[in-house]
Amino acid sequence: MTRLMNCPDPSPAAPARRTFFTQAGVGVALLALAPGVRLVDLARARAEDEPVTSANRWGLLIDTDKCQSGCDECVSACNEEHGIVGHGRPETDAQWIRKVDLKDDQTGHELSIPVLCQHCEEPPCVDVCPTGASFRRDDGIVLVDKHICIGCRYCMMACPFQARSFIHEELTGQRTHAPRGKGTVESCTLCVHRVDKGEQPACVEACHREGHDALVFGDLNDAEDQLTKLTRASATRELRPELKLNTSVRYTRF
Amino acid sequence: MLHGLTRTVGMIRSFVVLFIFALSGSAGLFADVAKPQIPASRGDQCVEPVEIMRRNHFEFIVHQRDLTVHQGIRTKRHSLAGCIDCHSTKTAAGQYLPVNAEGEFCQTCHTYAAVKIDCFSCHAAVPTEKISQSP
Amino acid sequence: MSQTIFHPSRSSRAFWGTCGVLVVLVLTGLFAAHHMESAGHWVTGMTNRVVWGMPHVFAVFLIVTASGALNVASIASVFGRSDYKSLSRLSGLLAAALLIGGLSVLVLDLGRPDRLIVAMTHYNFRSIFAWNIFLYTGFLGIVVVYLWMMFEPRMNRFVTRVGTLAFAWRIILTTGTGSIFGFLVARETFSSALLAPMFIAMSLSFGTAVTLLLGALVFRLKGENLPAELTGKLARLLGYFVLSVSLFVAVSHLTHLYSAGHQGIERFLLIDGRPYSLLFWIGQVLLGTLVPAVLLLSDRFKHAVSVPLGALLVVIGGLAQLYVLIIGGQAYPMSIVSGFSESSTFFDGVIAMYRPSLPEWGLGVGGMALAALIFLVGTRVLPFLPVPTPDQPRA
Numbered sequence: 001m002t003r004l005m006n007c008p009d010p011s012p013a014a015p016a017r018r019t020f021f022t023q024a025g026v027g028v029a030l031l032a033l034a035p036g037v038r039l040v041d042l043a044r045a046r047a048e049d050e051p052v053t054s055a056n057r058w059g060l061l062i063d064t065d066k067c068q069s070g071c072d073e074c075v076s077a078c079n080e081e082h083g084i085v086g087h088g089r090p091e092t093d094a095q096w097i098r099k100v101d102l103k104d105d106q107t108g109h110e111l112s113i114p115v116l117c118q119h120c121e122e123p124p125c126v127d128v129c130p131t132g133a134s135f136r137r138d139d140g141i142v143l144v145d146k147h148i149c150i151g152c153r154y155c156m157m158a159c160p161f162q163a164r165s166f167i168h169e170e171l172t173g174q175r176t177h178a179p180r181g182k183g184t185v186e187s188c189t190l191c192v193h194r195v196d197k198g199e200q201p202a203c204v205e206a207c208h209r210e211g212h213d214a215l216v217f218g219d220l221n222d223a224e225d226q227l228t229k230l231t232r233a234s235a236t237r238e239l240r241p242e243l244k245l246n247t248s249v250r251y252t253r254f
Numbered sequence: 255m256l257h258g259l260t261r262t263v264g265m266i267r268s269f270v271v272l273f274i275f276a277l278s279g280s281a282g283l284f285a286d287v288a289k290p291q292i293p294a295s296r297g298d299q300c301v302e303p304v305e306i307m308r309r310n311h312f313e314f315i316v317h318q319r320d321l322t323v324h325q326g327i328r329t330k331r332h333s334l335a336g337c338i339d340c341h342s343t344k345t346a347a348g349q350y351l352p353v354n355a356e357g358e359f360c361q362t363c364h365t366y367a368a369v370k371i372d373c374f375s376c377h378a379a380v381p382t383e384k385i386s387q388s389p
Numbered sequence: 390m391s392q393t394i395f396h397p398s399r400s401s402r403a404f405w406g407t408c409g410v411l412v413v414l415v416l417t418g419l420f421a422a423h424h425m426e427s428a429g430h431w432v433t434g435m436t437n438r439v440v441w442g443m444p445h446v447f448a449v450f451l452i453v454t455a456s457g458a459l460n461v462a463s464i465a466s467v468f469g470r471s472d473y474k475s476l477s478r479l480s481g482l483l484a485a486a487l488l489i490g491g492l493s494v495l496v497l498d499l500g501r502p503d504r505l506i507v508a509m510t511h512y513n514f515r516s517i518f519a520w521n522i523f524l525y526t527g528f529l530g531i532v533v534v535y536l537w538m539m540f541e542p543r544m545n546r547f548v549t550r551v552g553t554l555a556f557a558w559r560i561i562l563t564t565g566t567g568s569i570f571g572f573l574v575a576r577e578t579f580s581s582a583l584l585a586p587m588f589i590a591m592s593l594s595f596g597t598a599v600t601l602l603l604g605a606l607v608f609r610l611k612g613e614n615l616p617a618e619l620t621g622k623l624a625r626l627l628g629y630f631v632l633s634v635s636l637f638v639a640v641s642h643l644t645h646l647y648s649a650g651h652q653g654i655e656r657f658l659l660i661d662g663r664p665y666s667l668l669f670w671i672g673q674v675l676l677g678t679l680v681p682a683v684l685l686l687s688d689r690f691k692h693a694v695s696v697p698l699g700a701l702l703v704v705i706g707g708l709a710q711l712y713v714l715i716i717g718g719q720a721y722p723m724s725i726v727s728g729f730s731e732s733s734t735f736f737d738g739v740i741a742m743y744r745p746s747l748p749e750w751g752l753g754v755g756g757m758a759l760a761a762l763i764f765l766v767g768t769r770v771l772p773f774l775p776v777p778t779p780d781q782p783r784a
Contacts, residue, residue, distance in 0.1 A: 051325035091436035091742070095735050102729040115725060115733070124575055130518035131511040137326065145323050146376055148507050151500015153440040154518050160575030161725055162735065165437050166500060169429035174378045176335050181376030182429050183500030196326045239725055243574060 046196070057140040058190055059220040059248035060204070061227055061236065062114060066214035067207075069112035072099050074215065077206030081191065082178040087169060094165035094180075096188040097203055102254075111254055114203070114215070117142055117163040117188035118239060118247035125155035125164065134185075140220070140248050141190045149184040156185060160240045163187050190217075220248060290362040295341045301331050308363075311337075315373075334373060339381050352379035393475045395772035398765070404610045411762040418755010421748035422497035430500065433749050438741035439719045444498040446711045447753030450595065451491025451760060452525070452566055453588055454707075456559040457596015458484040461623070462535065463559075466552030475775035476604065476619060481536045482767045483600060484559075485529055490760030492525060494752055517568045524562040531555045540771070563592045570714070578654050578718035583644075587637035591707065594630035597623055598703035603761060605697055607768050613777060624696040628685035631703055635678045638710070650727075657721045658713060662740065665717035668709045677706010716743055 046052065078084065078097045086093040097116040103109070119142045125134045126142065133149035136142045144155075156164045164187040171181055177193040180186055191201035204215040218227025236250040300307055302314065318332040330336045341359040342350050353360040354374045364371050373379075398404055425433055435442040461480035465473035496502055512519045535551045538544045567588030573579040601615070601623055608615050642659065645651035658665050684690050684699035720741045725731060731738035768774055 046326070048328045048330075051321075051327055087431070089431055090734065091438065091736065092431045093437075095437075098733050098735040098737075100725065100731050100733040100735075100737050102726055102731055104729055106728065113726075115737075124573075126513075127515045128518060128572070129513050130516045130522065131507050132513040133511075135324065137324065139326070143323065147319060147323070148504070148511050149501065150504045150508055152518065153500070154516075154569075156437070156440040157573055157579075157719075158575060160723070162438070162723060162737065166430065166440060168431035168436075170375070174376065176338075176378045176382040179376040179378070183426070184376070185500070192326070196328055240575070240727075 046198075048196075052137055052139040052196075054138045054140075055221060057220040057248060058195055059119070059140070059218060059227060059231075059250065060116075060190070060201070061216045061218075061230055062249065062251045063214045063216070064111050064113055064251055064254040066212050067112055067114065068210075068212055068214075069101065069110070071112075071210065071212065073206040073210045073212075074114050074203035075099060077202040078188070081175075081202035082180070083173060083175040084180075085173075089168075092166075092168040094167060094186065096163075096165070096186070113251060113254075115161060115163065115239070116203075116249065117190070118161055118245070118249040119188075119190060121246035121248070123245065124158040124160060124243075128154045128158040130154065137192075139195075141192050141195070142187075143189055143192065144185055144187065146179065146181065146184040146186070151183040151185065153185060159187075160243055160245070287366060290366040291357065292362055293341075293343045293357070293359055295359065297340050300340075301336070334377060335381075338377075338379065342380055350380035354379045394776040395478060396774060396776055397770065397772050398607060398768040398774060399611045400769065401610065404765070404769070407606070407610060408762060408765055411758045411765070414758030415755050415762060417751050418494075418497075418753075418758065421751030421755065422502075425498070425748050425752070426502060432746060434744045434746045435749070436741065436743070438736050439716060439743040441715055441719065442743065443712075443716075443745035443749035444494050444752050444756075445715055446708060447756050448491045448494040448498070449566065449715065450708055450711050451487050451494065451756055453563060453592045454595040454599050455484050455487035455491060456528070456563045456566075457592035457594065458487055458600050459532070459555060459559055460593060460597050460626075461600055462539075463552060463556045466548045467556045469549075472619065472622075475616065476600075478536065478539050478773045479604060479607070479768070480600060481532050481539065482773055483603060483764050484596075485532045485536075486763035486767065487596075487599065487760045488525060488529060488532075489763055490756045490758075493759055494756035497752060517565060517572050521562075521565045521569065524558070524565045528555075528558055528562050531558055559592075560589060563589045570718075576718065576723060577651055578721060579714075581641065581644075583637060583641050587634070587641065590630065590634045590637055591710070594627065594634050594703060595707045597627040597630055598700040598707070601627065601696060601700040602704065603764055606761075607765060607774065610765075611774070616775075616777075620696055624685045624699065627700065627703065628682055631678055631682050631685070634710075635674075635682075638673070654718075654721050657740070658717050662717065662721065665713050665720065668717075669713050672709025673706050673713060676702050677709055681706070719743075 075095075075097050082096065084094050084096065097114050099112055100115045101110065101112050119136075119140055121136075121140070123134070123136055123142050126136055128134075130152060131148045131150060133145045133147075134142070134155045135145060151166065153166055156166060164185050166185050167180060167182050169182060174180055178189075191199075191203075194201060200217050201215075204217045207213060207215040216227050216230060218225040220228060220231070222228055230252075231250060234252050236252045237254070238245070238247040238250055302310075307314075314332040315334055315337070318329075319334070321327040321329075322333070338353050342353050343358065344350055351358050352374065354364075354371055355361060356365070360371055360373075360379075433442060459480055461473050462477035462484075464470050465477040496505055499505070508519075508522060512522075514520070531551070531554060535548075535555050538548045538551045564585040567585040570579040571581055571584035601620065604615050605620075614620075642655060645655045656662075658669060660666055681699040681702045684695045684702070720743055722731070722736075722738050722740060725737065
C-alpha cells in the first residue's frame with residue numbers, strides 16, 4: 001500500500017539516496033568476505049546510473065601452479081550462476097569456462113588450466129560479427145548483445161579459444177540476471193552483473209572457497225590493484241600470443 | 255506512368271481491405287476477441303502513467319536494454335526485471351506464474367493486440383531474485 | 390547488332406513435371422528449415438565445434454556458382470565475343486537464381502532467421518560478412534539491370550557498360566566470399582589470402598559447369614540441344630577453369646606442407662582424416678578434377694555425354710571440395726597452447742565428429758532446387774531462350 005512497496009520512486013532525490021545505499025551495501029558485503037579476498041574499494045564502485053568507462057579494464061590472472069588438476073569448482077560455479085544446465089549432449093551443450101588438461105609434448109610436464117573468454121582488447125569475434133552483436137564494453141568486457149544476435153556463428157569460427165557456445169535448444173528456467181535463449185551465441189561475461197555491483201565473478205569466488213585462490217580478478221588499469229601488482233611482479237602469458245590480441249585474461253607460472 | 259502506378263496500388267489496397275472485411279465478417283473475428291482481463295499487480299503505482307505505459311512500454315524497455323547491455327547502466331525504473339517483479343501473479347500455492355502465460359499480465363494484452371513477445375525466450379518470466387521492494 | 394530472336398520456354402508435361410519435382414524438393418527444404426528452427430540446432434549434425442555444416446557447404450557453393458554463372462554474359466558483353474550473346478540472357482537469370490538459392494539456405498540456417506531484418510538495420514563495417522550482405526544484394530540489383538539492358542532494344546547500347554560493372558562486382562563478390570574464410574586469422578586451416586583468388590577460380594569453374602548443366606536441361610525440355618558450337622567452347626573453357634582451381638589447391642597444400650606448424654592439419658586432410666581425406670582424393674581430385682579435365686579437354690573422349698558428365702563431375706567435386714574445406718577445417722582441433730597436447734570436456738585436442746543430418750541435407754538440396762526452379766520458371770515467363778537459327782549459325 002505504501003510507496004515503498006512499489007517499483008522505484010520517481011522523485012529526484014531518490015537516485016542519490018539509493019546509490020549511497022547500494023555503495024554502502026557493496027562495502028559491507030565485501031567486508032563480510034573471508035580474509036584473503038581483495039576488497040573492492042568503495043570509491044571504485046560505480047553508481048548504477050553511470051556508464052562504464054575505459055578508466056577500468058577488468059581482467060583475470062590465473063596461477064597455473066595453484067589451479068588443481070581434477071578440480072572444476074569454477075566450472076560448476078559458473079554453471080550455477082548462469083543457470084547453465086546440460087542436456088546430455090556434450091557436443092552441443094554450452095560451456096562458458098572449461099578445464100583444459102595440458103601436457104608438454106617435449107617434457108611431459110602436465111598442468112590443468114581453466115579456459116574461458118579471454119576478453120581480448122582486439123577481439124576477433126567483434127571484428128567479424130555482421131550486426132555488431134558481439135562487442136567490447138568500454139571497461140574491456142567482451143559480450144554478446146543477444147537482442148541483435150542473428151545466430152550466424154561467425155564469431156565462433158573466429159574465436160581463437162573455442163570460448164563460445166551456441167544455444168542449440170529451447171531453454172527454460174533462466175536466471176533473471178543471465179538471460180539466454182535458443183538460436184543465439186553466448187560466452188563468459190566475466191559475470192558482468194556482479195562486476196557492475198562491485199562484486200567478483202562466480203568462478204573467482206568458488207576458487208577461493210575451495211582454498212585454491214588460483215584466480216584473481218581485478219582492474220588492469222589500476223596500479224594499486226592486487227591484480228596489477230601480481231601481473232607486474234611475475235611473468236604472465238596470454239594464450240595464442242602470436243595473434244597479438246592483448247587478452248585481459250592472463251596465465252602465470254607456465 | 256505515376257498515375258497508373260497510384261491507381262494500381264489503390265486497387266490492390268481496396269482489394270486487400272475488402273478481403274479482410276469479408277474474412278472477418280464471415281469468421282466474426284472482431285466480435286469474438288474479448289477485451290483483455292489484466293491481472294492485478296503489486297504496489298499502487300507504475301513507474302510511468304498507465305496510458306503512457308500502454309502505448310510506449312516497449313520504448314522504455316528497449317532504451318533501458320541498450321543502456322544496460324552496452325553501458326552497464328542498471329537503474330531499475332525501466333528494467334524488464336522490475337516489470338516482472340510487480341506484474342507477475344502467484345498461484346494459491348504461492349508459485350509465480352510467468353508473465354507470458356495465457357491470461358497473465360503481458361500475454362493477455364499481447365494476445366488481444368496479436369503481437370508476439372520476443373522477450374521471454376531468453377529472459378526469465380518470473381521473479382527469480384529481489385529487484386525492487388515489492389512484497 | 391544481334392539478330393537473335395528470343396522466346397520463353399514452352400509449356401509441356403516434361404517442363405511442368407520437372408518444376409513439380411523441384412517444388413517438392415523446395416518444400417522439403419522449407420520443412421527441414423522449420424524443423425531445425427523450432428527444435429533448435431541440436432537436431433542437426435552441427436555442434437559447438439563444427440559450427441558450420443552441410444547448409445554452409447551448399448550455400449557457399451551456390452553463391453560462388455552464382456558469380457560464375459555470369460561468365461557467358463561477361464564474355465559476350467565485356468570481352469565482345471558476340472557468339473556467346475545468344476546465351477547471355479540465360480546466364481544472367483541463372484546467376485540471380487543461384488544467388489537467391491544460396492542466400493535462402495544461409496538465412497534459413499541462422500539461429501534466429503526471424504531477425505533477418507536486424508542484419509539490414511545493424512551493420513558492423515569491420516565485418517566482411519556485413520560487406521557481403523551489400524555485395525550480394527548489389528549483385529542481384531546489377532544483374533536485374535543488366536538483364537533489362539539486354540531485353541530492351543533501346544537499352545542495348547548500355548549492355549557493355551553495365552556488363553563491365555557486373556563483371557567487376559562479381560569478382561569482388563567472390564573475393565568477399567573467399568575472405569569470409571580467409572580472414573579467420575585464428576584458424577590455421579582457413580587463414581590465407583590465397584582463398585580469395587581460389588574462390589574466384591572456383592566460381593569460374595562451378596558457374597560454367599552449372600550453366601552447361603541447367604542450360605542443357607532447359608533446352609532439352611523444349612526438345613532442343615544447347616547450341617553445339619557454344620557448348621564445345623564452354624566445355625573447353627570449363628576444362629581450363631578446372632585446372633586453374635587445381636593449381637590453387639596444389640599451391641595451398643604445398644605451402645602448408647612446407648611449414649612445420651601446418652603439417653598436422655595437412656596429414657589430417659590428405660592422409661588419415663577420414664572421411665575428409667577420401668573426399669579430397671576421390672571426390673575433389675579424381676572425380677572433380679582429373680576425370681572432367683580429360684573429358685572436357687581431350688579430343689579422344691568426344692561423345693554426346695562427355696560434356697554434361699564432365700560438368701556434373703565438376704559440381705560433385707566442387708561440393709566435395711567445400712566439404713573438405715569448411716567441415717574438415719573445423720573438425721581438426723585448433724591448438725590453444727602450442728607445444729602442449731590438450732584434453733577437456735569441451736573436445737579440445739580431439740577431432741570433432743560431424744555427421745550431416747537429414748534436415749541439413751534437406752535444406753541444402755532445397756536451396757539447389759529453389760535455384761533451378763527460379764531458373765526454369767523464369768525462362769517460362771520471359772523470353773530468355775534463343776530461337777534456333779539452323780540456316781545461319783552464329784559463329
